[in-house]
Amino acid sequence: MSDPIAPVDAGARRAIKPVICYPNESLPKPDVALYRAARADARKVDEVTVPPRDAACFTVPAGHFFRISSVEGPQVGDLNLWNAEDLSERFYSGKTRALHGTHVTTEEQLWSSFPHLRSMATITEDTLGWYGIDDFGGSVHDVIGTRCDPYTGNLLAGSQYHHCCHSNLTRALADHLGVPLAEAEPHVHDVLNVFMCTGFTRDTGQYFMKASPVRPGDYLEFFAEIPLLGALSACPGGDCSAEHSSDSALCYPLKVEVFAPQQGSLEGWESPAVNGYNRSHGR
Numbered sequence: 001m002s003d004p005i006a007p008v009d010a011g012a013r014r015a016i017k018p019v020i021c022y023p024n025e026s027l028p029k030p031d032v033a034l035y036r037a038a039r040a041d042a043r044k045v046d047e048v049t050v051p052p053r054d055a056a057c058f059t060v061p062a063g064h065f066f067r068i069s070s071v072e073g074p075q076v077g078d079l080n081l082w083n084a085e086d087l088s089e090r091f092y093s094g095k096t097r098a099l100h101g102t103h104v105t106t107e108e109q110l111w112s113s114f115p116h117l118r119s120m121a122t123i124t125e126d127t128l129g130w131y132g133i134d135d136f137g138g139s140v141h142d143v144i145g146t147r148c149d150p151y152t153g154n155l156l157a158g159s160q161y162h163h164c165c166h167s168n169l170t171r172a173l174a175d176h177l178g179v180p181l182a183e184a185e186p187h188v189h190d191v192l193n194v195f196m197c198t199g200f201t202r203d204t205g206q207y208f209m210k211a212s213p214v215r216p217g218d219y220l221e222f223f224a225e226i227p228l229l230g231a232l233s234a235c236p237g238g239d240c241s242a243e244h245s246s247d248s249a250l251c252y253p254l255k256v257e258v259f260a261p262q263q264g265s266l267e268g269w270e271s272p273a274v275n276g277y278n279r280s281h282g283r
């Protein structure tokens with residue numbers, strides 16, 4: 001095969017301006033002011049520590065808040081979320097990316113899988129919100145990565161590594177549900193990469209990571225729009241400055257805290273309904 005020849009109007013075709021696929025101004029707007037007012041006098045009801053190179057589960061009732069914090073040192077977390085009452089409804093990283101962009105921050109929402117497609121959680125606080133997009137095109141809290149996993153390592157290097165986020169999440173979920181690993185594994189899905197700094201290279205379009213700007217004390221906080229089961233893995237890549245899927249990076253724990261609002265402080269709020277499409281699919 002020879003290299004394809006560019007047409008005479010190649011420059012003109014490339015010069016066409018892009019349009020946004022999903023203008024999101026018409027998305028239902030979360031009442032973040034109400035959430036923040038409710039958060040002000042909320043009280044802590046649970047705390048879970050995620051050990052380095054491992055994962056832990058936590059539950060958050062609808063209308064409660066959860067905060068993921070950096071403690072001890074820079075550390076990236078891989079987050080899975082399910083509807084606590086129906087694990088078939090889970091976080092849909094790809095659609096969240098299509099709606100909000102490659103990275104998420106305050107006032108943006110995490111959307112659930114079909115046929116539910118509704119907001120599972122709203123980001124109410126992000127202490128890394130100052131970071132923006134750096135000169136390499138990198139930003140934090142991405143929905144472009146998948147989750148580090150032992151299958152890709154095996155494909156690329158023939159390795160057998162057992163503490164990738166995929167395996168950590170699988171073990172944590174199996175323990176939480178009291179089911180065998182093989183039953184838990186299919187529930188694990190593409191993550192929100194909490195605190196991870198990533199982007200795509202401008203020249204080759206490849207997925208890149210760089211040292212996370214997170215420092216102990218930084219946090220990302222969410223309002224649970226529906227009852228949530230969460231699983232968080234402290235990635236074996238640590239701050240993801242060099243490599244993942246190995247035991248060579250410095251790794252630190254992550255902290256998850258759950259906060260309950262005072263009775264009556266969410267007056268007028270209710271969980272979003274499942275998606276309104278009638279599911280007839282043209283039949």
Ligand SMILES: [Zn+2]
Binds near residue numbers: 165236237244
């Ligand atoms: Zn990972």
